[in-house]
Amino acid sequence: MYQFLIVAIMSYIIGSLFKIGDGNRKYSLEFAKGFLTLLMSGFYLHSGLSYLMASAGILAGQSRPVFSRVNGYSAEVVSLGIIFYMSPVMGIVLALLFIVLKKVLKDYNQAVFASCLTIPIMAFRTFRSDSFIIISLIIFASLAIQFWPPFLEKRIKSGLLYDMAIGLGVLGFLILLYFNKYVYKGFGIQKDIIRHGPHHFKYVALTFDDGPDPVYTPEILDILKEKDVRATFFLIGKNVSSHPEIAQRMVEEGHLIGS
Template identity: 30%
Template sequence: MKLDTFFFIALISYLIGSFPTQLFLNRIWRGFFKQKDLKLLYPFIYLFDFFKGIAAVFLAMYLIDTHIAMAIAALALTLGHFWSLFYRFRRGPGLAPLLGVLAALTPHVILPLVVIWVLFLIFTRYMAYATIVSTLFLPLIIWKLYGYDLYIVLGVITAAVVVYNQITELEKIAWGLEPKLYEESPRVRFAEYRKKVRSPGRIVRRLLFLITAFIVVSFLFLNMYVYRGFELQTDIVRAGNLKKDYIAITFDDGPDPVYTPQILDILKEQDVKATFFMVGKHVEMYPEVARRIVEEGHEIGNHTYSHKNLLFLSKDKAECEIFKSNRVIEEVTGIKTELFRPPRGLYSHAVREIIDEHNYKLVLWSLSSRDWTEISARQIKEQIVFNVSGGDIILFHDSGSIITRSGGDRKNTVKALPQIIGILQEEGYEFLTVTELMTETD
């Protein structure tokens, strides 16, 4: 198993979250102090769990060093804490691991989160209510303080996991079996009541299963839609002449003020020309980077104005996205491009009509680096080097994010690119722009 893979990160983080802190420290405590009263041990348990969260995020940072890797580590650790491999440690107490994760990823959210938790604990005197309300505020706090879509998604999923694990506590409150703060616990056993009432957890689990199944089926459908299509598509360019060792490398979602200049430096040093499919709004924001792309002899294409998903847009709105971007690109660079690539490769019949009516060329790709998932530099390199063939149009990204048009981490693309170019040149491949590659097809 490769150490710099998401699976390895998720597995190790889950195991860290599953580690039975309470059982482990209990045995040490009793062995050294011979005491049965373990209340003094609780602060050490929470502190140990807190550092488990930090450790998982730092491990992902060390091995892959991308936001997605750290987010996966955070989620896996949280799941391990609540659904541990160790039966006696299932439904781990407290949110200390989550706070550790937040301390490493988004430290500024901890203070407002703790304030909300304390206020609702004082107001309701129920730990479950305070926990649920504070975690429901988590995505909003992240959005307000960071605005990064990936962390917002992580906040939503984490909040859902915490709420799901608090269902049992809500049942106890509803049945009068959960004491308020500083009250004594009732003597009636909760298990006896639960046998009589159907747990809502079963309904939630079924709902989550259906949602997961829908997401998987949708992903497989869209993957087939982008890479293969469902009918003859002579109007869509996916590759060049398969019999020649010509390839084209393309970059989507830029220009970006941080990563695009680094990529341009690499291309200039390697004497390679590429095609950049640029977002119109980014061209407006960073015109000097867009002009540099053209000045250094690279080709440019249209990637819509605001990177909206065109699949479900009307023809008029899709036209607006395409035409506005073309207008901005021409005003800034002086180039009127006829190449168009839809965001995420998703197009509709209306988009194809627009392309045909205005003599654009719809360009997709035959090989993706998968760098949009923020995998490691080694994985990006192997994805290209082990799968490349003559005529490939290769997809990279110099900007973009999982959901929005910007904010992604492209440092591993920058690390992998010179290695990829060097290896492919040694293997005899020649780099062309997309237009040159299409000419070779003819």
């Protein structure tokens, strides 16, 4: 788990640093920050959770920088860089939509707000990865709060929306930690839940479900190879599509793939 925390902390630091004033250089830098942060997190740890932590970190650093005297900066260009990394097509469509809306609405903030309303729809139609969908929803919530229009401010305060988003984010992170510790990794030292079968059976069926996972599955395969043990892996289609090399390794090392 510490690897994901490293990704989040480093991304937050990157988001807090490298500020430039107005102009094209500012937009180019912020776009690069969003794009390159996800690119580097993928090099470090190619995992959906890694991309999720990197996105949350860079957006938090951009909006609430720790190294700046100002309260923060808007995150629309950084968000576009993140989206462009996940899907260049979706990024181009969003950019073109913003340009059209800016000409129609004659207002930068309203154009950003109107554009961000399409992000959830495009995300569900574009991405198969759960983490990319969650990242898109985080971006949508962040931009909707930052660019909340004045006529809606009279009905619902953007500060209230921000507090709600932070609360839901913290709750989601705690749930993620719980699943990572007690579901994805198993129950650790709670040995009382392990049922010992009859001793006269010479064989046991060793199975692993819901893989392949880029972090845990290779570690499992390393242990099985070291102990010269074969197992059955029950895989999820979209995970296999994302990490076909792990499934290929299972077959090459003599394991069975169930369905």
